[in-house]
Amino acid sequence: MNVTEYIESGILESYVMGAVSDQERREVECLSSIYPDIRRELDQLSVALENYAMAYSIEPPVSVKDKLLKQLDFEQPVETETVVRPMPVERSTSTFRTTWMVAASVGLLLLIFSFFLLSQLRNSQETLTSLRTANSSLQSEVRQLRDHQTQSDQALALLRQPGTRTLELKGNEKAPQGDMLVFWNPQTRQVAVEVKSLPALPADRQYQLWSLVGGKPVDAGVFDVTNTNALIQKLNRPIDKADAFAVTVEKRGGSPTPTLSTLLAMTPVDA
Structure with missing residues (x-):
């Protein structure tokens, strides 16, 4: 205070x-x-x-005292009228209670409105997060489609080049349903594959193509089994000579030498 x-x-x-x-x-x-x-x-x-x-x-005159004594009669009792006054009503408590109730009601309305705004904000954030996730997934799919389209265009360009050869590799007893095509152009040294049917592999494994020259294996690149069998995958290893082509299963990224125990298919170039 x-x-x-x-x-x-x-x-x-x-x-x-x-x-x-x-x-x-x-x-x-x-x-x-x-x-x-x-x-x-x-x-x-x-x-x-x-x-x-x-x-x-101011001292009153002496005559005033005499006049007052004459007017007063001390022999008869003076009747006094009892004045009944109402007790004062305390309004502070009632006013305080009313003010408190109004303030509490306003506070409750503000609290409810705050919860409503918070709920709307959370819903908006969840919607925004879902949209961002969907957008990211859509962009990823678009990139994959673009990459596939680029590979297909490059493979089709390879097929249109003069001198491109097409070889079919059939699976052995380890992949009896295996079937794929190898496209090879000795002049441009480009190689592409089209998987028609091969078993799916774990995430840490890949198929690897080999060219055999004089009995020695040469890495021709790795490839995967795609969701679309018609997709032609262009490999990134130049091959200028080949007596035969073979396919093995290797660790992801490829191996410097083939694992013969995983050999699935092999075909000579001049069959």
Whole structure:
């Protein structure tokens, strides 16, 4: 509480002069018992008011006393009328309760509105996350389709080149349903494959194509079993000579030498 502002408000002067309500009177008496500065100011005002009254008081004429004594009859009791005054109604508690209920209602409405906004924000964030995920997945699919289209265009360009040979490799007893085509152009040294039917492999394994020259294997590149059997995959190893082509299963990325135990197919060039 700011004691200085309270003293300067004029409430103490009104209290000393008796021009305050009951509530204000109780308030002044309570605060003066708590704060010494208020008590001191109140005492000073009381003394000043008393001095002012003494300084400017007027002695009444003697005749006034005689007139009053004649008008008073001390033999008969003076009947006094009892004045019944209604008890003052304390409105502060009711007003406080009403104010508190209004404030609580407003606070509840704000809380409900805040929860609504938070729910809408979470829904918007979830929708945005789903859209971002779908967009990322769509972009990935578009990139894959673009890569496949590029490979297909390159493979088709290889097939159109003069001198391109087409060799069919059939699976052995380890892949009896295996079937694929090898496209090879000795002049451009380009190689491509088209898988018609080969068993699916674990994620850490790949098929590897080999060209056999004088009985020695030469790495011709790795390839996968695609979802579309018609896709032609161009390999990244140049092959200028080949007596035969063979396919083995190797670790992902390829191996420098073939694993003969995984040999699935082999066919000579001049069959």
